[in-house]
Amino acid sequence: MLIIIEQIIKILSLIVPLLGAVAYFTLAERKIMASIQQRRGPNVVGFFGLLQPLADGLKLLIKETVLPSSANTILFIIGPIVTFQLSLMSWIVIPFDFGSMFIDMNVGVLYLLGISSLGVYGIITAGWASNSKYAFLGALRSAGQMVSYEVSLGLIILSVLIITNSLCLSEIVISQAGCWFIIPLFPTFIMFLISALAETNRAPFDLPEAEGELVAGYNVEYSAMGFALFFLGEYGNMLLISTFTTILFLGGWLWPLANPFTSLFFQLVPGYLWTGLKVSVLAFFFVATRAVLPRFRYDQLMYIGWKVFLPMSLGFLLLVSGFIFSYQLQLNNCHHLLTVEQIEIFLADHTSYKDLVDSIVRKI
Amino acid sequence: MTFSYAIIVLYSLLLSCALFVVLTMNTVYAVFFLIFAFFTASAVLLYLGFEFLAMVFLIVYVGAIAVLFLFVVMMLNVRYIPWLKKDLRFAPLGFLILAFFLLLFLFAILHIESDIYWSLNIPSSFLSTNLESAHSQISSAENTEMLGTLLFTHYGYPFLVAGYALFIAMVGAIVLTLRHIPLPSKKQDAYVQVTRLLSTVRLLAKDKA
Numbered sequence: 001m002l003i004i005i006e007q008i009i010k011i012l013s014l015i016v017p018l019l020g021a022v023a024y025f026t027l028a029e030r031k032i033m034a035s036i037q038q039r040r041g042p043n044v045v046g047f048f049g050l051l052q053p054l055a056d057g058l059k060l061l062i063k064e065t066v067l068p069s070s071a072n073t074i075l076f077i078i079g080p081i082v083t084f085q086l087s088l089m090s091w092i093v094i095p096f097d098f099g100s101m102f103i104d105m106n107v108g109v110l111y112l113l114g115i116s117s118l119g120v121y122g123i124i125t126a127g128w129a130s131n132s133k134y135a136f137l138g139a140l141r142s143a144g145q146m147v148s149y150e151v152s153l154g155l156i157i158l159s160v161l162i163i164t165n166s167l168c169l170s171e172i173v174i175s176q177a178g179c180w181f182i183i184p185l186f187p188t189f190i191m192f193l194i195s196a197l198a199e200t201n202r203a204p205f206d207l208p209e210a211e212g213e214l215v216a217g218y219n220v221e222y223s224a225m226g227f228a229l230f231f232l233g234e235y236g237n238m239l240l241i242s243t244f245t246t247i248l249f250l251g252g253w254l255w256p257l258a259n260p261f262t263s264l265f266f267q268l269v270p271g272y273l274w275t276g277l278k279v280s281v282l283a284f285f286f287v288a289t290r291a292v293l294p295r296f297r298y299d300q301l302m303y304i305g306w307k308v309f310l311p312m313s314l315g316f317l318l319l320v321s322g323f324i325f326s327y328q329l330q331l332n333n334c335h336h337l338l339t340v341e342q343i344e345i346f347l348a349d350h351t352s353y354k355d356l357v358d359s360i361v362r363k364i
Numbered sequence: 365m366t367f368s369y370a371i372i373v374l375y376s377l378l379l380s381c382a383l384f385v386v387l388t389m390n391t392v393y394a395v396f397f398l399i400f401a402f403f404t405a406s407a408v409l410l411y412l413g414f415e416f417l418a419m420v421f422l423i424v425y426v427g428a429i430a431v432l433f434l435f436v437v438m439m440l441n442v443r444y445i446p447w448l449k450k451d452l453r454f455a456p457l458g459f460l461i462l463a464f465f466l467l468l469f470l471f472a473i474l475h476i477e478s479d480i481y482w483s484l485n486i487p488s489s490f491l492s493t494n495l496e497s498a499h500s501q502i503s504s505a506e507n508t509e510m511l512g513t514l515l516f517t518h519y520g521y522p523f524l525v526a527g528y529a530l531f532i533a534m535v536g537a538i539v540l541t542l543r544h545i546p547l548p549s550k551k552q553d554a555y556v557q558v559t560r561l562l563s564t565v566r567l568l569a570k571d572k573a
Contacts, residue, residue, distance in 0.1 A: 075392075107508065110419035117427025121399070124431070128392065128438050140435070147431055167416075167508060303554070 014102055018091060022235045023053035029287045036291040063224040068130065071221065075129035080222065080229035083122030087236035090115045094243055095170040097253045097271035108169040109157060112244060113150070116199065119237065120146050123208070123218050126230070130221040138217025141298065142201055142208035148302060149198040152309035156192045159185065159313070159320045160248050173252030180251040188316050189249045191309055193285070196241045198305065200234065203290035207298055242282035243275070250278045371411060378404040391437050399430045416508040 027042065027049070034041025042049035067073060092102035093111050105111055120143045127139020161167060163184075164175045182189045198205040209217040219230045246252055253271030296304075381401035388394050402425045409418035515523050 072392075075396075105415070107415050107419050110416070110423065114419050114422035114427060117423055120427070120431055121434075124434060124438070125396075136438075140439075143431060143435070147428065150427070300552070303552075 010102065014091060015088060018088070018236065018239075019232070021239060022232050023057065025235050025239060025283060026056070026231075027053045028283070029290075032284065032287045033291045036288070057228070060224055060228040065224045065226065066221075068132070068221050070131045072129040072131065075125050076221075077226075079122050079126030079129060080219075080226045080233070081122075082125065083119065083233035084229040084236075086115055086119050086122060087233040087240065090237075090240050093169055094240070095173060095247070095252060096275050098170075100272065101170065104168065104170060106166075106168045109161065109167045109172070112169075112240075113154060113157070116237075116241075117146075117150055122230075122233070126222070127218040130218070132221055134215045135218050135220050138208045138220070142218060145198055145201065145205065145207065145301060145305075148305045149195045149309075152191065152305060152313045153195045153199060155310070155313035155317055156188050156195065157248065159188055159317045162317070162321050162324060169247050170252075173247055173254060176251040176254060180249065180254070180256075182249040185249065185316075185320070188313070189245075191313060191316075192245060192249065193282075194304075195309060196245060197286070197289060198301065200237050200241055200286075202238065202286060204293040204296050205301055206290075206295060207301060238286055239279065239283060242279045242286065245282055246275060246278040250282075252278075371408070374404060374408045374411060378408065392434070395430065395434050395437050398433065399426055402426045402430060414507055416511060 030052070031041045031049070042052040045051045045055045067076065090112055093105050093108040095101040095104075123142045123146075124139045127135045127137075127142075130136070160172065160181055163181065164172045166172065166175070197203075201208050209219075219227055222230060253275045255269065255271075255274055378401055381397050381404060384397040385394050385401060388397060402421065406418045406421040406426070409415075409421060
């Protein structure tokens with residue numbers, strides 16, 4: 001019984017801050033876009049409009065849920081639930097700080113890829129079950145886009161994995177203790193960011209929701225909480241892919257120039273704040289891109305995905321593996337570094353963090 | 365092999381999903397049951413401790429193949445198939461296949477060792493140093509590493525041959541569906557656009573204005 005309560009509290013302690021982050025990400029998007037377009041943005045509800053997301057949530061909650069008469073009711077209800085559920089499920093493997101994750105899965109990267117590939121189903125289910133042409137076209141576009149960009153995304157992740165020699169997310173972060181992967185793999189980082197925009201159906205690749213052509217894409221027929229679940233799921237996915245980029249390329253919870261001898265100042269800031277800072281920068285990038293760039297045409301989108309990113313990421317994979325093979329740069333598998341005892345030591349005595357990172361750096 | 369209630373639940377879920385794929389009238393529901401069956405199969409693999417295979421199963425079957433199935437079924441717009449209740453022409457064939465697989469499973473069960481790991485024919489490099497380290501190598505669930513070693517060192521050439529077979533299949537599919545359109549199509553060439561001289565672009569803009 002106690003174990004069940006503990007698990008529930010653990011799950012809630014992950015989900016509740018996440019939902020708060022998602023809600024305030026929507027407010028941040030409206031505010032940033034407003035300031036780019038020289039408007040004020042939401043500033044009425046609460047101090048500086050800070051209660052706006054709560055008001056929006058309440059509005060969506062008390063609106064009427066409309067079930068179209070020609071829709072397939074079961075799938076119509078399941079669609080948004082699946083999208084929202086999958087966007088929450090991914091977060092269990094994300095390490096926010098050293099040793100602070102829900103599950104330290106040793107195939108964490110594959111888990112994230114698998115869950116993100118399942119994300120197509122929520123959208124395609126909603127689009128088909130709505131029994132509307134706009135919704136179906138939007139869902140087909142979205143599914144096609146997500147499936148094609150997953151290929152290049154996977155190849156880019158592979159070029160990171162070849163260096164780290166591990167599929168475990170916290171090991172990927174620890175192996176960046178010497179140098180963040182954004183420095184040696186900068187072109188891949190750029191490609192990853194653009195693919196991430198396409199994967200999350202964001203501007204300039206937000207063709208599934210193209211207002212001019214498809215009204216609102218796969219969620220035209222949804223109202224009230226169904227729409228809210230899609231909305232939260234999408235923004236959650238955006239934050240997730242920002243965090244994933246942080247872990248893969250920006251060194252996760254590590255401070256800049258993570259050299260334990262020189263950065264006594266940086267060490268004062270705890271690791272999860274570094275993660276949060278990096279994720280915020282990437283989230284800002286997501287919003288700023290939407291405000292700055294016009295939408296792509298669908299054939300241009302597919303052209304970039306299949307004819308530019310796929311060959312380039314394949315070539316980069318070959319280049320990286322060639323470098324590693326010829327210079328024997330492969331890192332040792334540092335799985336033994338994350339034993340239970342070390343995490344316990346870390347939790348018991350926070351000051352030993354420096355020594356631990358010291359030892360890790362020496363081993364690498 | 366460990367035997368528990370969880371695995372019984374998973375297997376029965378898998379079997380009932382597979383049954384519903386055949387029995388349901390709605391084709392889209394059938395595909396969804398198929399997806400659920402794949403999902404359960406991946407859960408079974410996860411339960412048995414093959415987490416790499418489970419994730420690859422999830423990514424490849426659920427994430428790619430079933431999406432294409434769903435695409436085709438939804439686009440064809442065949443919602444209900446006529447259910448022929450008394451058509452038992454293919455029943456003998458089905459029973460034959462069933463008998464074959466039953467025999468196969470019986471054969472496999474009789475030949476499997478007590479532990480499922482040892483039936484995988486682990487290369488000697490994992491066992492060479494000492495038993496304890498070998499055991500830790502295997503049971504620390506690094507079956508990604510084990511599979512990699514097996515595939516790329518012990519079965520390198522079959523792996524390459526399999527890759528070429530898939531490649532040829534892909535080229536074949538492209539050759540079958542490629543149509544050469546003789547008319548000049550309005551195709552955008554990004555390279556030409558980007559490498560255009562600035563002066564010509566300005567001239568074009570002036571012409572338009």
